[in-house]
Amino acid sequence: MSGGARTARGAGSAQAGALLVVGDVITDVVARHRGPLAAGTDTAASIRTVPGGAGANVACWAAHKGAAEVRLLGRVGVEAAAWHERELLARGVRPRLVVDPEVPTGTVICLVDGGASAERTFLTDSGASLRLGAADWSEALLDGVARLHLSGYLLFSEPSRALVAMALKAARARGVQVSLDPASAGFLGELGAERFLELVGDVDVLLPSRDEACLLTGRADVAEAAAELSLRVPLVVAKQGHAGALVARGEE
Numbered sequence: 001m002s003g004g005a006r007t008a009r010g011a012g013s014a015q016a017g018a019l020l021v022v023g024d025v026i027t028d029v030v031a032r033h034r035g036p037l038a039a040g041t042d043t044a045a046s047i048r049t050v051p052g053g054a055g056a057n058v059a060c061w062a063a064h065k066g067a068a069e070v071r072l073l074g075r076v077g078v079e080a081a082a083w084h085e086r087e088l089l090a091r092g093v094r095p096r097l098v099v100d101p102e103v104p105t106g107t108v109i110c111l112v113d114g115g116a117s118a119e120r121t122f123l124t125d126s127g128a129s130l131r132l133g134a135a136d137w138s139e140a141l142l143d144g145v146a147r148l149h150l151s152g153y154l155l156f157s158e159p160s161r162a163l164v165a166m167a168l169k170a171a172r173a174r175g176v177q178v179s180l181d182p183a184s185a186g187f188l189g190e191l192g193a194e195r196f197l198e199l200v201g202d203v204d205v206l207l208p209s210r211d212e213a214c215l216l217t218g219r220a221d222v223a224e225a226a227a228e229l230s231l232r233v234p235l236v237v238a239k240q241g242h243a244g245a246l247v248a249r250g251e252e
């Protein structure tokens with residue numbers, strides 16, 4: 001890819017169309033503990049099971065913030081398909097959930113430090129979510145869509161990478177803008193920065209966390225990392241938790 005900044009495709013097009021999110025639909029088991037984890041014994045915690053997944057979360061928040069129409073393509077297991085569909089519909093999302101007959105819905109155990117830091121640690125079994133593949137894609141999914149958002153978790157399995165390639169090609173052909181969230185610094189480290197950037201070279205908006213931006217560039221400073229990434233992706237929004245976000249365009 002050329003090192004120069006690019007203009008976001010479709011910048012002059014109408015913004016009234018639907019948002020299509022393609023990504024993971026996960027069952028989250030959230031355990032909030034107030035003290036340090038005690039190895040080999042009990043640690044008191046408040047535990048609840050809730051619908052989640054990076055893709056599903058984006059779709060629900062977009063609907064909550066007033067997006068006219070939000071659609072979601074994901075893959076779930078038989079045991080939780082009806083529950084996830086019901087919860088998504090209740091939040092204003094139009095789900096298209098592919099039900100996997102062999103593998104259960106992905107599950108994440110989220111350990112949350114109940115102190116001031118609220119630091120989160122994830123134990124992830126991706127389950128059916130990373131079996132979302134090319135056979136689950138249809139170009140008709142883009143009918144009436146103005147923006148496509150892809151969860152970066154899709155890049156961490158071969159079947160889902162094939163789907164991403166098809167979705168990006170179809171979106172380019174229709175002038176649909178594409179955003180992508182890298183999703184996981186841990187998985188990103190395993191895939192490799194250069195491989196990741198090759199796979200997402202045609203997106204319009206990249207939404208990395210501070211750690212992901214630094215990992216992708218090898219820089220320690222998040223502002224420098226975001227600026228460097230903006231030479232490859234037209235718009236970069238580097239998220240910094242409670243510190244807000246940095247926006248970079250054309251190395252600025």
